Amino acid sequence: MSGWVVVAGLGPGAEDLVTPEVRAALAQATDIVGYIPYVARIAPREGLTLHASDNRVELERAHHALQMAAQGKRVVIVSSGDPGVFAMASALFERLEEIPEFAHIDIRILPGITAMLAAAARVGAPLGHDFCAINLSDNLKPFDLVEHRLRHGARGDFAMAFYNPRSKSRPHQFARVLEVLREECEPTRLIVFARAVSTPEEMVTVVTLDQATPEMADMRTVVIVGNSTTRRVGAWVYTPRSAPDGGATS
Amino acid sequence: MSGWVVVAGLGPGAEDLVTPEVRAALAQATDIVGYIPYVARIAPREGLTLHASDNRVELERAHHALQMAAQGKRVVIVSSGDPGVFAMASALFERLEEIPEFAHIDIRILPGITAMLAAAARVGAPLGHDFCAINLSDNLKPFDLVEHRLRHGARGDFAMAFYNPRSKSRPHQFARVLEVLREECEPTRLIVFARAVSTPEEMVTVVTLDQATPEMADMRTVVIVGNSTTRRVGAWVYTPRSAPDGGATS
Numbered sequence: 001m002s003g004w005v006v007v008a009g010l011g012p013g014a015e016d017l018v019t020p021e022v023r024a025a026l027a028q029a030t031d032i033v034g035y036i037p038y039v040a041r042i043a044p045r046e047g048l049t050l051h052a053s054d055n056r057v058e059l060e061r062a063h064h065a066l067q068m069a070a071q072g073k074r075v076v077i078v079s080s081g082d083p084g085v086f087a088m089a090s091a092l093f094e095r096l097e098e099i100p101e102f103a104h105i106d107i108r109i110l111p112g113i114t115a116m117l118a119a120a121a122r123v124g125a126p127l128g129h130d131f132c133a134i135n136l137s138d139n140l141k142p143f144d145l146v147e148h149r150l151r152h153g154a155r156g157d158f159a160m161a162f163y164n165p166r167s168k169s170r171p172h173q174f175a176r177v178l179e180v181l182r183e184e185c186e187p188t189r190l191i192v193f194a195r196a197v198s199t200p201e202e203m204v205t206v207v208t209l210d211q212a213t214p215e216m217a218d219m220r221t222v223v224i225v226g227n228s229t230t231r232r233v234g235a236w237v238y239t240p241r242s243a244p245d246g247g248a249t250s
Numbered sequence: 251m252s253g254w255v256v257v258a259g260l261g262p263g264a265e266d267l268v269t270p271e272v273r274a275a276l277a278q279a280t281d282i283v284g285y286i287p288y289v290a291r292i293a294p295r296e297g298l299t300l301h302a303s304d305n306r307v308e309l310e311r312a313h314h315a316l317q318m319a320a321q322g323k324r325v326v327i328v329s330s331g332d333p334g335v336f337a338m339a340s341a342l343f344e345r346l347e348e349i350p351e352f353a354h355i356d357i358r359i360l361p362g363i364t365a366m367l368a369a370a371a372r373v374g375a376p377l378g379h380d381f382c383a384i385n386l387s388d389n390l391k392p393f394d395l396v397e398h399r400l401r402h403g404a405r406g407d408f409a410m411a412f413y414n415p416r417s418k419s420r421p422h423q424f425a426r427v428l429e430v431l432r433e434e435c436e437p438t439r440l441i442v443f444a445r446a447v448s449t450p451e452e453m454v455t456v457v458t459l460d461q462a463t464p465e466m467a468d469m470r471t472v473v474i475v476g477n478s479t480t481r482r483v484g485a486w487v488y489t490p491r492s493a494p495d496g497g498a499t500s
Contacts, residue, residue: 148407149407242391
């Protein structure tokens with residue numbers, strides 16, 4: 001029996017946003033590996049072992065998955081959203097690079113509905129034109145780089161989606177992010193705070209930049225900042241497909 | 251009977267990448283509206299009318315959908331990938347804004363697996379760090395703005411995904427895009443050309459920037475440009491989660 005590792009995206013929370021491709025991999029698995037709340041989404045069954053681990057142990061988790069696959073197990077590493085967007089896929093390849101004897105292992109990455117697209121769909125189409133996605137956490141990069149990318153995103157007039165905007169261990173950085181946005185964008189710029197989209201705890205708020213406060217975000221929130229043309233129609237927020245001439249000003 | 255409009259993402263092509271949420275909406279629909287190749291993916295059944303239309307008539311298509319919903323029909327507008335990423339959701343809201351009598355219509359946007367995330371999963375995790383998505387078509391925006399955003403994307407050291415890189419009507423622009431990238435990035439920068447991912451015509455090529463030619467892309471291709479740290483491990487391409495200090499250089 002030859003083992004494998006699948007890194008699967010479970011989507012933002014609702015079960016009807018899990019793709020059939022991911023369901024099929026879960027049905028074939030002998031072992032599920034992942035962060036506690038994601039593994040909690042998998043129904044126990046005979047022949048399936050659940051290995052839940054804490055946050056910030058991504059490399060150890062990847063190693064464990066590769067090791068079990070080398071022993072013939074069929075392992076699914078579960079990620080929230082899409083596994084390639086600020087999630088487990090990169091951690092797996094980092095570990096694969098470090099341990100040459102894992103090189104032969106059969107690996108597949110299965111995409112999922114990432115949080116920013118679920119959030120965008122809920123409010124309309126704020127990412128309907130060019131956009132960027134930035135992880136605001138400085139766990140693995142200097143905060144200077146976050147600020148640098150924020151400014152380029154704003155000056156390029158991209159809509160922007162922010163992952164991990166705020167956590168208990170870094171309560172002040174999102175306030176700084178709002179300061180940078182106020183330097184770069186007009187006060188009426190639309191901002192969407194989308195918390196836990198597609199779960200029972202879903203909460204979505206749309207404000208203008210001058211109304212935004214750091215407390216509007218927590219670690220389960222995706223923040224979407226519109227571009228200069230993003231507007232409301234009724235209760236919806238959308239970015240038109242067309243950009244006027246002269247949009248390239250800085 | 252009250253009508254509705256759903257804008258649904260069918261994902262990049264494979265049927266097992268269509269979410270159950272989208273399947274359920276398709277099962278309830280009386281009418282399907284969309285671009286010819288996307289409507290062709292919907293199985294005919296009794297009680298369901300298929301309305302396929304040509305490219306570049308997005309606003310007329312949106313109007314038709316809203317009009318039918320106003321008459322009590324249950325209409326699904328089908329998009330490839332995710333409907334909010336360079337697809338039909340924005341067109342729907344543009345039309346909604348123009349025609350106030352459609353304001354009361356029940357609308358839902360259902361996310362899908364967008365092409366760049368399916369392509370990224372196929373090659374590894376090239377979008378595993380901050381990234382941006384740019385529609386290279388200048389049908390609805392000046393090409394200057396494309397170039398402006400390219401430079402900000404590169405200077406922010408974002409990985410970048412390009413939609414609609416090249417078509418018969420604008421064969422020269424992608425050559426210009428490669429020129430701009432060569433001005434902004436090192437020659438060994440990794441580029442992924444991912445054509446028709448998850449379909450029988452899938453073809454994925456990974457090259458370095460100095461090897462890239464305009465002919466590597468066509469209208470069914472998504473192009474992913476790594477950031478300065480994107481690397482290979484075996485046959486995979488991935489972007490590490492961490493960025494070194496000093497990444498913010500321009």
